[in-house]
Amino acid sequence: MLHLPNENLLIQKTLYEALEKFQQKTPIIIDRIVTDFDFTQYHLSTVTIPGNEAELDESKVLLSYRSKAWASLLKTADSDVSKLSSFILSKLNNKFELFTTEQSYDFTILIDLNTLEMGDIVQLSLIKIHILSYPFIQAISEYESLNAEVLKSEEEGKILTSSKIYHIENRPNHEGFYIIASSDRITVIFNTKFQDYNDQIFGKVFIQEFIDSRKRNRAIQSSPQVLFSTMPPLEISKSVTKTNEDDHFITFVLFPRHFSNKEIEFLSIAKILQFRNYFHYHIKCSKAYLHSRMRYRVGTFLKVLNRAKIEEESESGVKKTFSGKKMVSF
Amino acid sequence: MPAYHSTFIVDERYTKVINNIPLLALASDNSVISGDSYDITDEVLDLFKANTFFKNFEIINSSDRLLTYGILYINSCLSLLSFTTSKNDAIKKLYNFAIDSNVVPGEPNFKLNNMFMINSSTTSRGDFEELKQYLQAFRIVLANKLVQRVYTDFKDATKEAEVPSKFWMQFSKKKFMNKSL
Amino acid sequence: MSYLNNPAVVMDNGTGLTKLGFAGNDSPSYVFPTAIATTTGKSTGSSTRTVDQSFSNLSVSDSNTSKAYLTSNSTSATNFNSSATHSSAILSNHLSGKRGTEDLDFYIGNEALLASQSQQYSLSYPIRHGQVENWDHMERFWENSIFKYLRTEPEDHCFLLTEPPLNPPENREQVAEIFFESFNCAGLYIAVQAVLALAASWSSPKVTDRSLTGTVIDSGDGVTHVIPVAEGYVIGSAIKNVPIAGRDITNFIQQILRDRGELDASLKTAEAIKQEFCYVAPDIVKEFNKYDRDGSKFAQYIVENQDKTSRKLIDVGYERFLAPEIFFNPEICSSDFLTPLPTLVDETIRSCPIDVRKGLYNNIVLSGGSTMFKDFGRRLQRDVKTIVNKRIEHSEQLSGTKSTGIDVQVVSHRRQRNAVWFGGSLLAQTGEFKSYCHTKADYDEYGPEIVRTFSLFNVAQ
Numbered sequence: 026m027l028h029l030p031n032e033n034l035l036i037q038k039t040l041y042e043a044l045e046k047f048q049q050k051t052p053i054i055i056d057r058i059v060t061d062f063d064f065t066q067y068h069l070s071t072v073t074i075p076g077n078e079a080e081l082d083e084s085k086v087l088l089s090y091r092s093k094a095w096a097s098l099l100k101t102a103d104s105d106v107s108k109l110s111s112f113i114l115s116k117l118n119n120k121f122e123l124f125t126t127e128q129s130y131d132f133t134i135l136i137d138l139n140t141l142e143m144g145d146i147v148q149l150s151l152i153k154i155h156i157l158s159y160p161f162i163q164a165i166s167e168y169e170s171l172n173a174e175v176l177k178s179e180e181e182g183k184i185l186t187s188s189k190i191y192h193i194e195n196r197p198n199h200e201g202f203y204i205i206a207s208s209d210r211i212t213v214i215f216n217t218k219f220q221d222y223n224d225q226i227f228g229k230v231f232i233q234e235f236i237d238s239r240k241r242n243r244a245i246q247s248s249p250q251v252l253f254s255t256m257p258p259l260e261i262s263k264s265v266t267k268t269n270e271d272d273h274f275i276t277f278v279l280f281p282r283h284f285s286n287k288e289i290e291f292l293s294i295a296k297i298l299q300f301r302n303y304f305h306y307h308i309k310c311s312k313a314y315l316h317s318r319m320r321y322r323v324g325t326f327l328k329v330l331n332r333a334k335i336e337e338e339s340e341s342g343v344k345k346t347f348s349g350k351k352m353v354s355f
Numbered sequence: 356m357p358a359y360h361s362t363f364i365v366d367e368r369y370t371k372v373i374n375n376i377p378l379l380a381l382a383s384d385n386s387v388i389s390g391d392s393y394d395i396t397d398e399v400l401d402l403f404k405a406n407t408f409f410k411n412f413e414i415i416n417s418s419d420r421l422l423t424y425g426i427l428y429i430n431s432c433l434s435l436l437s438f439t440t441s442k443n444d445a446i447k448k449l450y451n452f453a454i455d456s457n458v459v460p461g462e463p464n465f466k467l468n469n470m471f472m473i474n475s476s477t478t479s480r481g482d483f484e485e486l487k488q489y490l491q492a493f494r495i496v497l498a499n500k501l502v503q504r505v506y507t508d509f510k511d512a513t514k515e516a517e518v519p520s521k522f523w524m525q526f527s528k529k530k531f532m533n534k535s536l
Numbered sequence: 537m538s539y540l541n542n543p544a545v546v547m548d549n550g551t552g553l554t555k556l557g558f559a560g561n562d563s564p565s566y567v568f569p570t571a572i573a574t575t576t577g578k579s580t581g582s583s584t585r586t587v588d589q590s591f592s593n594l595s596v597s598d599s600n601t602s603k604a605y606l607t608s609n610s611t612s613a614t615n616f617n618s619s620a621t622h623s624s625a626i627l628s629n630h631l632s633g634k635r636g637t638e639d640l641d642f643y644i645g646n647e648a649l650l651a652s653q654s655q656q657y658s659l660s661y662p663i664r665h666g667q668v669e670n671w672d673h674m675e676r677f678w679e680n681s682i683f684k685y686l687r688t689e690p691e692d693h694c695f696l697l698t699e700p701p702l703n704p705p706e707n708r709e710q711v712a713e714i715f716f717e718s719f720n721c722a723g724l725y726i727a728v729q730a731v732l733a734l735a736a737s738w739s740s741p742k743v744t745d746r747s748l749t750g751t752v753i754d755s756g757d758g759v760t761h762v763i764p765v766a767e768g769y770v771i772g773s774a775i776k777n778v779p780i781a782g783r784d785i786t787n788f789i790q791q792i793l794r795d796r797g798e799l800d801a802s803l804k805t806a807e808a809i810k811q812e813f814c815y816v817a818p819d820i821v822k823e824f825n826k827y828d829r830d831g832s833k834f835a836q837y838i839v840e841n842q843d844k845t846s847r848k849l850i851d852v853g854y855e856r857f858l859a860p861e862i863f864f865n866p867e868i869c870s871s872d873f874l875t876p877l878p879t880l881v882d883e884t885i886r887s888c889p890i891d892v893r894k895g896l897y898n899n900i901v902l903s904g905g906s907t908m909f910k911d912f913g914r915r916l917q918r919d920v921k922t923i924v925n926k927r928i929e930h931s932e933q934l935s936g937t938k939s940t941g942i943d944v945q946v947v948s949h950r951r952q953r954n955a956v957w958f959g960g961s962l963l964a965q966t967g968e969f970k971s972y973c974h975t976k977a978d979y980d981e982y983g984p985e986i987v988r989t990f991s992l993f994n995v996a997q
Contacts, residue, residue: 026640026642026680026683026684027637027640029683029684029687030684033687034684034685034687035565035566035685035686035687038565038566039565056561056562057561057565058543058558058560058561059558059565060542060543060558060686060687060688060693061687061688062687062688062689063689063692064542064692066542066543220691220720220976221720224720302683302689305689305691306683309679309683309690309718309719309720310639310640310679312717312718313639313675313676313679313714313718314639316671316672316675316713316714316717316718317639317671317672317675317676320671320672321672357865357867358867359821401821401824401825402821404821404824404854405820405821405824408858408865408867408868408869409865409867409868410867410871411867411874438797504828507828508831509827509828509831509834509851509853510831510832510834511831512828512829512830512831521796521797521798521851522796522827522834522851522853522854524796524797525792525795525796525797525853525854526795527795528795529795
């Protein structure tokens with residue numbers, strides 16, 4: 026597995042089971058916790074019939090979502106929950122209704138198994154990406170208006186940059202990412218930290234490879250440009266108040282071709298959103314690979330050791346050269 | 356739980372035992388009249404399916420020998436039938452088999468002599484003949500009852516089937532204690 | 537709102553099946569074979585795709601891939617995948633063309649079984665007899681389970697893993713090395729499967745005191761273990777194994793189907809019959825007679841081919857009760873192992889210290905898929921009781937005194953199939969769980985040997 030799948034397989038599986046059993050007239054009651062990367066948690070549960078808490082309505086399922094990113098996400102939506110919710114619902118093709126938000130969750134929708142289709146399940150399994158795509162979509166629309174402005178002004182080479190910085194903090198210790206729209210690009214800057222010193226070194230090798238391979242390989246010239254620094258890049262230097270030693274900033278520059286149509290736009294956003302997980306996943310895979318090499322080495326050494334015999338003490342009279350050869354006298 | 360044993364406890368005061376084989380009353384004789392129609396052949400048929408799975412069997416009572424003989428005999432009977440044999444054919448085949456196969460326990464070519472711990476050196480010719488007669492009758496009764504059971508529709512025990520029930524035929528390859536007659 | 541309160545991950549890697557899930561759930565999220573399909577190096581496919589293309593291949597439209605494992609959620613270790621048609625969709629790793637990523641070119645679980653149908657991958661089972669044999673494969677198996685299936689960042693979660701009884705401490709250290717060094721996991725707890733199975737039995741209404749003393753009968757696919765546990769500690773010297781378990785039952789059914797000349801006697805059919813129709817009868821002769829008198833006891837199983845065009849009717853008969861009978865009469869299917877399970881349970885308990893025996897008889901707990909047959913517990917209880925009572929009677933006769941008697945109780949409960957996992961889920965959802973875990977900081981400070989000991993859960997609740 027080179028890439029992490031975009032969709033949450035567990036949401037898919039759970040809903041698929043529920044739907045299948047429901048259609049076979051043997052509905053099941055679900056009450057499951059599902060997690061996703063970056064302190065995201067879902068709760069899938071069968072709805073209780075209003076007014077009668079003991080009874081369950083097996084045709085309806087609630088999907089609740091909570092995540093560390095929610096607070097900062099809300100900030101980018103001017104703290105307007107309804108704005109954000111209607112955005113998310115529209116991303117899900119408006120097929121689902123909002124439900125009273127479950128306690129200790131951020132967002133709850135109602136899924137009706139009577140009208141649920143396979144395609145919807147796939148969309149629901151992508152809900153995390155849909156939710157977090159909000160600032161990206163904002164930035165893209167900002168790019169569009171800035172771009173239009175530049176075109177109107179007919180000034181050659183003029184670049185406008187939005188003053189608004191979308192900052193999403195999806196992990197503790199201020200880890201997260203920033204999005205800045207300009208008239209010709211969208212810049213995404215990750216701030217990532219490494220728990221382990223070794224990871225940091227792996228990470229640096231990786232990032233270097235990201236930068237280098239783009240230069241080396243012509244086939245991937247169309248991919249976003251990647252920059253890496255340990256200091257906050259200029260774009261966000263204003264909003265990053267304090268930096269630690271272990272801050273690492275990775276910048277992706279998205280050009281218009283990365284969001285030229287809806288499908289590419291979605292893929293770009295999905296990949297960007299999963300970048301941190303992808304990055305850390307590969308650091309872990311590399312360590313696993315190193316471990317397997319080490320085990321292999323140890324195995325071969327052990328084989329050699331097992332074959333080795335203690336050399337018989339040679340007759341004491343024989344002289345040896347410095348290199349260990351025997352001196353034979355004729 | 357080991358293999359099942361015969362419940363017909365032999366009392367040598369009433370039942371004659373030849374070559375360690377008890378000549379237990381068969382229901383076809385007089386016992387039907389006395390109302391006690393469940394005899395050793397019925398028991399053999401009842402225990403056959405369960406016991407064929409076992410590879411070890413300890414002979415506790417001498418009637419267990421007759422049980423063993425019966426089970427192994429059913430086994431040979433079933434292997435004579437095929438999935439398509441008709442009932443009339445089966446009756447003929449099994450009758451002939453019952454008459455033909457007449458090796459008496461105690462004779463040198465009887466395969467279970469060792470297991471039955473038969474010492475036939477003191478047995479008289481008359482006793483041999485009596486045992487032979489008895490076992491033939493035993494086999495005929497057993498074969499008849501077997502055909503009745505094998506040719507019943509497994510889904511409805513009151514109906515007769517055209518071909519042998521596969522729920523009997525499945526045992527034709529099994530061998531009780533890995534032995535055969 | 538505490539976002540840092542991520543649920544712990546509970547992983548039970550068994551010889552046959554792996555159960556993955558989150559603490560607090562009542563059933564594992566994933567149950568799939570502990571199998572891994574790794575590339576054989578012979579790349580047959582000519583995939584010279586660019587990065588961009590493979591990027592788009594992982595898109596939403598690729599829902600075929602995901603469907604394959606949606607449909608294949610079998611509950612048995614001997615897995616049969618009906619969704620072979622998806623195999624082409626699933627084999628789109630696009631890694632064969634990329635140099636240096638061979639270590640990522642592998643599949644686990646049901647996908648591995650699918651992948652192994654092609655020449656490109658070879659299948660292996662990293663766990664043998666409950667213990668990890670191939671650490672390379674196991675590490676990658678975990679890697680995929682955590683990132684792909686559970687979608688968790690191990691740095692953010694505590695992990696509860698299980699181990700078989702008598703697992704050498706070196707194996708624990710290996711596990712710790714992998715989890716702390718490769719995955720940087722936040723916290724790790726390794727629990728003995730039998731102890732978790734005991735904890736799972738607390739969900740049964742029969743259990744009144746939550747004790748960690750009892751005899752666990754754990755029967756999966758390969759082996760059946762009888763494991764006595766006293767106060768949370770396994771009495772290692774008394775553990776006994778029965779080489780009869782799920783797979784033998786399936787084979788036995790298959791043999792019967794063949795003997796009877798049924799239209800379909802595949803392993804798959806035998807497996808389905810085992811799961812759907814089998815039960816434990818109190819007495820087989822009586823049961824045979826019941827069948828012969830009453831035709832309604834016979835069942836029918838319908839085999840459909842993949843596109844549902846043809847149907848075969850399979851009659852199901854005596855195997856319904858004969859198959860589970862092999863636990864109680866191993867003689868009927870095996871020629872070298874002859875001790876019935878109840879006798880073995882009795883022997884196991886009698887080889888334990890005398891002061892725990894009563895507790896062990898009192899709390900015989902079932903765990904694993906092969907104990908799921910109807911009335912399995914009841915029959916076991918009856919048979920063990922018979923053995924015990926006979927012995928008590930005998931000793932009463934010899935000594936002339938009256939014994940107070942021993943209460944034999946077999947506990948079966950609803951979570952039996954995944955009892956070990958469920959027990960893990962119960963323990964890991966408690967508030968104190970985190971404090972029982974060894975953390976990455978501990979590991980860095982003391983090294984792998986810290987996992988040699990874990991404090992037992994406080995059971996007085």
